[in-house]
Amino acid sequence: MGISLCSMEEGETVFPIEELGIQIYSMEELNFIIYEHPMLVMDGFIKDSLVRFIEQFSQPMALHIEKLRKDKAASEEILLYILRNSLLYNKVEVARYKARLTSIKNLSNDEYLKAKADYMFELGKYGKAIEYYNKILKVRAEEKTNRKFLAMIYHNMASSYANMFLNEEASYFYTKAYALSKDETILKKIYYSMILSGNRKEEDMTHFLSGIKEESLKAWNEEYDMATVEVSKIQRLSDIENALDMDRIKRHKYFTQILTQLKETYRSIV
């Protein structure tokens, strides 16, 4: 692909993409999102607001999409139509994209939900990821077959909770993952989530540690201590420490700002 010409104008109507926490303003951005995020756009992406967004750049394209929707065309057909008419992707790239869509369509329902959940996890949308994992578990939790698949689900759910600092839940699901897979790497994660959990019961910890080799525990503790030292070097921590020496008004202003930022960040991952 060589040089593509873009319009100098941005649309008056923006198109928000909630999962990515952004708004898009041009057809190039839309095409890029479609191409780079097939898991995002396959369900529920083609809607009235998208057509209104496209209409400001190309009425014929918007009309054709409306026709496809009326004819109940699959979303993949509409997505491919948009990409084929973009200046950003050539035939080869669109064919590659089509193959990706086909492989996603060929997934079983569970595999698809897992792929969707994993995608949300990669985006840092841990709350959404847990929703999708739960959908799988609603059907599959009681089944005895495909323990490996179930173990992966429990493990990824646990990691999602851990990223949201919900360590008690993380510990619970890591334990379920270990029970199915007997993967010893998960034991370390259980240990850390128990340490970080404020609500753990000491007898649970004692019971857990009774099954752990001493040298493994020593290595985990050393790793944990090293991580603690690394974290203490982070600039934000020293900024916070310095803020404690500020006068009351400045200190209040600084911490209000920090808390607002942290809340916004947290809301975006839930």
Place this chain on the structure above:
Amino acid sequence: MAPKILGIDISDNGTRLMYYGSEEGFSFPTLIGRKKDIEEWSIGEQAYAAALSGNTVITDKLYSLLKNDVTTTLGHTTYRSIDIFTIFLEYIIRESIEKSGGDFPEIIVACIPKIEKDVVEKLYDCFTALGYLKENTKIISRPESFIYYTLSQTKEIYKNQVGLFYLSDISLSYYELKINRTSSSMTIYAEGRDLDEAFNLDILNTPSGTKLADKVMSSVAAKYLDKKLFSSVMLTGKGFDKIDWGENFIKLICNRRKAFVDADLFAKGASYRGLDLASEKNLFPYKIICDGRLDTNVFVNVEGKDKEWAYFLANAGEAWYENEKNLRLIPDNKKGIDISLISADNKKKRNVFLPLDFMPQRPIKTWRINLKTSFKDEKTMLFHMQDAGFGEIYPSSEKEEIIEVGLWE
């Protein structure tokens, strides 16, 4: 009703005005007089008379003052050269209207000896200050005016090459026009040069002086006209107001060619350009290559929907000083932009690669670049590239780079 069209030829040797369709033009020395004590202005003979009376100060060579941005103090007031020139234009246009009657012009085309971008902009500012709309004014070079004048004559005049001699006080120039005809189009080339053989016109007042002048001009004519095929030779400038001094010179230029004198040649050519400007149709549908007009096509190959085409940043025949393009592109694949140059006669080709090293690290498909092109002069193109960002996905880094490209370096 057809708009009134004015052509003006501007130089330090004099300024001539010609209304389209008129028989006679108006001539003014390029100077202005200002009374010493009050802000009252005068031009031409009136200025000379007032200066002689002692109550007026004259400033001449107004065109050079404008070019060099010189300020002048008259009375106790300091004037910018652009302000003085605006007053000069106002007065000469008004006087030409008073003498010829009728309305003020709607369309004005001014021609100058050589196109320089900043001079062009200053002249546009002068006309705008006088209330003329920019879209109704044009600044062209003398070679371009020569082209429009020639193309407005009968076809036999420009069947072959056309020569032009301009003779004024201490100023002698030669211009040459040739036409390249193909089955589908016509390209007209014109160029001019100042000659070292210029002489003071005062020598024409003596018999020995006229003989010398005749000898000089005959030698110049032989040098530039020999061994080439000319359909016509034109003469203009104060030195040719009377041509009885140049017997041998005239014999030479008339040898198997048409020859004629027109003191208002450049002003008329400018007025013909004005006619084209006023017309909805393109009255001169030819490619014109001369001072002020590009002799090179500049383009970039773009792709989309599996098709490739050339996007022209500049076309041969366009006024380079008015060329400015703004576009937004995504380079993809290469970390740079390939620019192609082809001369108007297709004899020269060149590729220039503009690297995009200033762009931040991110997927190349999100490298949206604002590219602004313009010309510093007729031989140097400017490429101003800026990171346009990719919306909220990748906000702009604000980084930019300006690259100067000598077209045929």
